[in-house]
Amino acid sequence: MTTTLNNAAAVLGSPLKINGLEIKNRIILGPMSVLRPTPDGRPSAQSIAFLQRRAQGGVGLVIVGGSVATTQAWDESPFTPLIRFDKDEFVGDLKRLTDAVHVYGTPVFAQLFPSFGRMGVPRNGKWISAASPKSVNMGVxxxxxxxxxxxxxITPLPHEATVEDIKALEAGVVAAARRAKAAGFDGAEIAAHMSYFYSSxxxxxxNQRTDQYGGSAQNRARALRDVVAAVRAEVGADYPLGIRMSVNDHLPGGQGPDGFAEVAAHIVKGGVDxxxxxxxxxxxMRVNVPSRSGTMLEFGEPQAFRKVLGPGVKLFLSSTPDPQQAADAIVDGHVDANMLARQMLADPDYAVKVLEGRVADINWCDHANSCMRRLILNVPVACHKNPEMGREHPDAERASLGQALAVxxxxxxxxxxxxxKLARAKQKKQPSAASQ
Incomplete structure (x- = not known):
């Protein structure tokens, strides 16, 4: 079904119930590592100003990313700083963040991020772990x-996580969920996407394991299902709880959307909203960060999840800034809301412009990905399409001239x-580990 632009605004502007919480519209600010917290992991004035600005811009829900649920994740992070949910001492600072967003009547969810898994950096004599010893070949x-x-x-080869490792991270996520709720977060999602720990x-x-965490779809779902159930027991039945998960490997020999949906069917039994x-x-990463809108719908991934899970589990679409595409997907029953990231850097007023039918006024992301280069280089994130981005607070850290040149x-x-060419030539000259 194809909606008109006016109907698209009506569809995206309709309320949505997530467990016991109703959000005012179906445009969601997705989690991003752009908040520039303090060096010790507390929300900074810039962190809060960035989130407030998007709430002011009309989004129905804010999901806070760039955060860690465990000290392990803090220690192994490939970039810094991050917002910390791993210690009680941070609850007061997190409460300042939620209070600031709530000023605009906008609910805010926490992303509970357990470990970087295959993307982690070994530090302090500690190695990284994942489901199985498999590196990431970035850019392959x-x-x-x-x-x-x-x-x-190629990332360092992780150790196979022991059952004790899995259960320790589970306990860390449960404790982080308790802190998030105490700090006034209205809900939470557990990270299980990209090449991070639960995704593996x-x-x-x-996942090449042969124990109770490997093999069948039910076994591969076990670690994530168990942590969902444990968090659900901690936060209660009426607290919105979800997961962020991969839906398609897009690699030879990989798992497609039907396989991921089968795994999801086991996970949601733990209490996923x-x-x-x-x-x-x-x-x-090219597939994860597309340069055009609606690729996820073209691949049929939301459709596969809806077919297996039914309407009871709310589905958040991503990488679809075209409001008509998103509205059509909602009307057709494939998804329930549209979650955006880079587009919200380029235009913090995207939501209100869509809802008021002012699509022609939107400052569109051009997918030049300068924001990503800044993140990779650990430079304060900015957006060349929006000079305000990264400077929402006057005291925000700015990139130096040298950093700007590096970006x-x-x-x-x-x-x-x-x-x-120079790097690959140098690699060829270096003796292999086998010959040393």
């Missing part, structure tokens, strides 16, 4: 536009082509 299936990794990158269990491509749908992983160079194709 393509990088997003204007993102380059000279010479490519969901597909046979990354919603699923934030996420494409692919770090092996093929420019990292997106310069001729320069990065030369850098790639």
């Amino acid at each position: 299936a393509g990088l997003p536009d204007n993102i380059y990794i000279p010479g490519g990158r 269990f969901l597909s046979p491509l990354a 919603f699923i934030s749908l996420s494409e692919a992983n770090y092996d093929n 420019w160079a990292a997106g310069n194709k001729p320069l990065m082509t030369i850098a790639d």
Whole structure:
């Protein structure tokens, strides 16, 4: 079914019930690592100002990302700083954040992020762990536009997580959920996307275990289902709780949407109210960060999840800034809401413009991905389409001239082509580990 633009505004502007919570419209600010908290992991004035600005811009729900639920995740993070949910001492600061967003009548959810898994960085004598010892070959299936990794990158080989490791992270996530609720967060989602810890269990491509956490779809769902059930027991039956999970490997021999939906059917039994749908992983970031709207619908992933899960579990669409595409997907019953990230950097008033029928006034993201390059280089994130972004608070940290030049160079194709050739030539000259 195809809606008109006026109908699209009506559809996206309609309320949505998530467990016991009603949100005022179906446009959601997705979690992003752009909040620039304090070095010790507390929400900064800029963190709060960024989120307030999107709430002021009319979104129905804010999901706070760039955060960690456990000290392990804090220690192994490939970028810093992050917002911490791993200690009681941070609850007061987190409460300042939720209070500030609530001023606009906008609910706010916490993302509970347990571990970076295959994307973690070994530090302090501690190694990283995942479902199985499998590295990520970044860029093997393509990088997003204007993102380059000279010479490519293969992440350190993780250890196979022991049952004790799995249960320790589960306990950490439960404790983080308790803190999130105490801090005034209106709901939470557990991160199980990209190449992070829980994601590594969901597909046979990354999970080669032979114990109770590997093999069948039911077994591959076990770690995530167990943590969902444990968090549900902690926060109560009426607290909105969801997961962010991968929906398609998009790799040879990988699992497609039907397989992921089968795994999801086991996970939701733990007490899932919603699923934030996420494409692919770090092996093929081009699919995860598309340059056009609606690819997830084209791949049939929300449709596969809806067929298996039915209407009881709310589904959040991603990578679909075209409001008519999103509204059509809602009307057709494929999804329940539209969750946006990069577009919300380019235009914090996207939601109100859509809901008022002012689509022509939207400042569109051009997918140049300068924001991603900044994140990769650990530079304060900004948006060249929106000079206000990253400066919502006057005291926000700004990029230095040297950092700005590094961001420019990292997106310069001729320069990065030369850098790639030099890096690969150097790799060929280095003796392999087997010959040493």
